[in-house]
Amino acid sequence: MSKVDLGVNIAGLKLKNPVMTASGTFGFGEEYGEFYDLERLGAVVVKGLTLKPRVGNPPPRTVETPAGMLNSVGLQNPGVDYFLEKELPRLLEKEICVIANISGANVDEYCTIMERLEPSGVAAVELNLSCPNVKEGGIAFGLNPNSVYDVTRRVKECGDKPVIVKLSPNVTDIVEIARAAKEGGGDAVSLINTLLAMEIDIWSRKPVLGNVYGGLSGPAVKPVALRMVHQVAGALDIPVIGIGGILDWQDAVQFLLAGAKAVAIGTANFVNPLAPIEIIEGIEEYARQQGFLAVEDMVGALQQ
Amino acid sequence: MKKPNKLSVIENKPIARGVYSLKLYAPGLYEKVLPGQFFHIRCGGDKFPLLRRPISLSYTQKEEGFIVLVYRVTGQGTEFLSSLRLGDLLDVLGPLGNGFEVKADHQRVALVGGGIGIAPLVELAGVYRQRAAVFAGFMDETFLMEELQQRSPDVSIATEDGRTGYRGFVTDLLMQHLKEQRPSIIFACGPRQMLKRVAQIAGDNSVSCQVSLEQRMACGVGACLGCSCAVKDRDGARKYARVCKDGPVFWSEEVCWDE
Numbered sequence: 001m002s003k004v005d006l007g008v009n010i011a012g013l014k015l016k017n018p019v020m021t022a023s024g025t026f027g028f029g030e031e032y033g034e035f036y037d038l039e040r041l042g043a044v045v046v047k048g049l050t051l052k053p054r055v056g057n058p059p060p061r062t063v064e065t066p067a068g069m070l071n072s073v074g075l076q077n078p079g080v081d082y083f084l085e086k087e088l089p090r091l092l093e094k095e096i097c098v099i100a101n102i103s104g105a106n107v108d109e110y111c112t113i114m115e116r117l118e119p120s121g122v123a124a125v126e127l128n129l130s131c132p133n134v135k136e137g138g139i140a141f142g143l144n145p146n147s148v149y150d151v152t153r154r155v156k157e158c159g160d161k162p163v164i165v166k167l168s169p170n171v172t173d174i175v176e177i178a179r180a181a182k183e184g185g186g187d188a189v190s191l192i193n194t195l196l197a198m199e200i201d202i203w204s205r206k207p208v209l210g211n212v213y214g215g216l217s218g219p220a221v222k223p224v225a226l227r228m229v230h231q232v233a234g235a236l237d238i239p240v241i242g243i244g245g246i247l248d249w250q251d252a253v254q255f256l257l258a259g260a261k262a263v264a265i266g267t268a269n270f271v272n273p274l275a276p277i278e279i280i281e282g283i284e285e286y287a288r289q290q291g292f293l294a295v296e297d298m299v300g301a302l303q304q
Numbered sequence: 305m306k307k308p309n310k311l312s313v314i315e316n317k318p319i320a321r322g323v324y325s326l327k328l329y330a331p332g333l334y335e336k337v338l339p340g341q342f343f344h345i346r347c348g349g350d351k352f353p354l355l356r357r358p359i360s361l362s363y364t365q366k367e368e369g370f371i372v373l374v375y376r377v378t379g380q381g382t383e384f385l386s387s388l389r390l391g392d393l394l395d396v397l398g399p400l401g402n403g404f405e406v407k408a409d410h411q412r413v414a415l416v417g418g419g420i421g422i423a424p425l426v427e428l429a430g431v432y433r434q435r436a437a438v439f440a441g442f443m444d445e446t447f448l449m450e451e452l453q454q455r456s457p458d459v460s461i462a463t464e465d466g467r468t469g470y471r472g473f474v475t476d477l478l479m480q481h482l483k484e485q486r487p488s489i490i491f492a493c494g495p496r497q498m499l500k501r502v503a504q505i506a507g508d509n510s511v512s513c514q515v516s517l518e519q520r521m522a523c524g525v526g527a528c529l530g531c532s533c534a535v536k537d538r539d540g541a542r543k544y545a546r547v548c549k550d551g552p553v554f555w556s557e558e559v560c561w562d563e
């Protein structure tokens with residue numbers, strides 16, 4: 001039986017396979033590292049980092065909704081310096097491709113974080129321009145093509161590491177935003193972040209989430225994410241990382257066929273801690289069955 | 305490496321209105337689970353409901369290799385659980401979280417439970433036996449009384465409608481008890497308002513106290529930060545802790561009760 005080449009090249013990175021973890025669903029890898037060897041992943045995208053530690057939003061922070069869930073964690077994290085000192089060395093003891101997801105309150109903060117990460121062992125940086133759960137930064141940058149262009153360009157000037165721009169689905173024209181990321185010098189785009197949403201408890205007549213609004217993720221958003229990935233991959237020459245409700249290998253294959261060069265697994269981790277591994281195995285088996293010699297040959301292989 | 309376990313259902317029966325007792329054959333798990341720890345359970349054969357549901361251990365039956373979980377049906381997840389039958393397989397992660405701090409030098413302990421929060425105290429009562437004074441509070445119908453009484457001879461019951469035992473809150477019984485005895489520690493599980501009152505009583509009487517908290521959870525293993533609760537660290541600084549990983553059992557003075 002021929003062996004399928006699972007490797008993908010994205011944003012100047014050579015990944016051993018196209019499956020990553022989605023930021024915010026995987027901590028710094030410690031918890032899921034108890035379930036499998038993290039070296040098996042294409043990349044680990046760590047919890048969103050800010051310049052200073054953030055305590056996050058008041059609880060409740062999660063609620064299940066039809067075919068999905070809301071979260072309003074609010075970028076709780078120990079800050080970039082703590083990450084560099086305490087978390088990153090543990091990850092780099094192994095052959096793990098670590099991608100740091102970062103959020104700033106303003107463009108200067110994005111640049112400062114990038115400068116701190118530049119001398120470190122992280123393989124790439126993902127700009128979170130799309131967090132719906134914080135007042136400043138995050139999504140404020142992701143809704144406007146000019147600010148996406150501006151922050152991407154400025155961050156690129158701060159270092160040589162590949163920059164992935166994570167996009168919000170809460171926009172009118174996702175292609176326009178992705179184009180701004182590309183023109184700003186972004187090496188890849190990842191999409192989608194969560195959809196801004198809410199849930200109400202009719203008995204208390206209060207919003208369920210302490211933060212009122214939260215981000216919708218899970219299978220409910222998958223068709224939206226798939227459509228956006230297809231649009232961006234079709235319109236622009238920039239690598240796309242597909243994210244949004246991927247629960248199993250069949251979902252992941254859909255994203256690859258739609259044009260994503262890699263996928264990131266988020267909510268599925270909560271359902272099945274072994275999901276990323278099962279998805280890697282499933283993609284390989286599908287490729288073999290369908291006669292693809294390499295996963296990269298599957299990318300965008302959608303029949304017209 | 306950890307992995308989700310497929311456990312066989314031995315028995316799943318209603319023990320009160322809307323309350324079920326689920327017995328699972330759990331080789332490899334029953335030996336190591338501690339009182340106060342929980343299991344994160346996939347509640348559906350297919351994809352939905354999506355998220356696992358955290359259910360605390362009620363008690364083990366070690367000779368048979370069983371664990372027993374007692375839950376109240378409150379939504380789609382527990383609705384699914386209530387439909388399980390003998391021989392069904394359940395996807396169970398765990399045991400997870402930190403249990404109650406059991407110590408050999410605890411001469412006397414007080415266990416305080418309210419409603420479904422009584423369930424995790426059964427295993428604890430089995431650890432302390434004669435050294436435990438158990439206080440169980442219910443709205444109306446009682447459950448798990450036999451299981452508690454088998455383990456600890458000293459069980460007091462409070463019901464809000466007065467149908468069994470003392471009419472009123474279980475915390476009244478605790479207060480009365482503390483006038484006569486000074487336990488080494490109080491362990492409590494139940495509704496937040498009850499826990500808050502227990503914490504207050506423990507503080508007033510300078511008795512150390514651990515409480516088991518509840519929160520909506522997603523991952524259950526500490527990665528997603530979805531189940532946070534506000535706590536104070538040693539320096540009194542406010543922060544969010546993870547109920548699943550840092551808890552579900554916390555020292556009562558750690559918890560920010562007014563949030």
